[in-house]
Amino acid sequence: MDWDTIDFVAFDVDGTLYDQRRLRTRMAWELVTRTLLRGDFVTIRVLKTFRALREDFAEAEVEDFEPRLLRETAIATGATVTTVEAIIAKWMLRRPLRHLPACRYPAVADLFSSLARAGKTVGILSDYPARDKLHALGLEATFVVTADDVGRLKPHPQGLQTLMAEAGAKPERTLLIGDRFERDGIVAQRAGTRFLIRTARTEGDTTFTRFDDPVFTPILA
Template sequence: MDWDTVDLVVFDVDGTLYDQRRLRIRMARELVTHTLLRCDLTAMRVLRTFRNRREALAEAGAEDFEARLLRETATATGVTPAAVEAIVAEWILRRPLRHLRACRYPAVDDLFAGLVRAGKTVGILSDYPARDKLLALGLEATFVVTAGDAGRLKPHPQGLLTVMAQAGASPARTLLIGDRPERDGIAAQRAGTRFLIRTAQTAGDTTFARFDAPVFAPVLAV
């Protein structure tokens, strides 16, 4: 990676900036406790259906997906769209926030600071609302774009194109850092940008395992 050719670095959030598996274990414990205390499986059913339908809509490249996602989840689970929205807000958006700092990957904050020192612009592209998550993680970005803002889920490139437009950056001088090649990698390819994928099984020059990996050394050294 020639960092002199990079002006804008765009990060995915979930699974990229923090250990999503660790967070899900914590949240699963809370959800099971909630379900047992209330003897009510509604939240479990809604969350499972919501995630499955969201993945399907992402694969289909659905436009303005949010209303459709609520509607289809409500129909499949037999609850109202308002109830779906409330459950998602509680269990996907609010409750995880208190766990995020403990699940943040090592050296993420150092990399963000190094990028700023090196004169790079830091952006965020997330399929979920991200500002509260960044605050909980103790991280800052100049531009934050979500799938809701763009009207499309990754791997559609609209979100990445939106971040670049806001930052005034060209595809050739933009780098996307994510954790899912089938989402982040393809979105980057469709937008014409470079990408790096965080994964435990590194192979080739587009993957890394840690945020203090050699590929980031020039930035961390600034």
């Protein structure tokens, strides 16, 4: 990676900036405990259905997906749309925030600070609301675009294209850092940017395992 050719670095959030498996383990404990105490299985059904449908919608590149996603989740689970909205807001947006500091990946904060010192602009591209998560993680980004802002989920390129337009960044001088080839890798390719994917095992020059890996050394130094 020649960092002199990069002006704008865009990050995915979930699974990229923090350990999503650790977070889900913590949230699963809270959810199971609540379910056993109250005997209410609606929340689990809603969350499972919502996540599965969201993946399907991303693959199908559904436009203005949110209203339909809520409606189809409600139909599939027998809940009202209002109930679905409340469950998603509570269990996917608000309650996880308290756990995020403990789940943040090592060296993420150092990389963000180093990018700023090196004169690189930092942005966020996320399929979920991201601003409260960034605050909980103790991170700052100049530009933030989410799927809700553009009505499209990754790998549709509209979100990344919108983010670059807001930042005044050229695709050939933009780097997207994510954790899924089938989402972040493809959206970068479709938008004409470079990308790095965080994986458990390094596989070629487009992957890394930690935020203090050699690919980041020129910036961290």
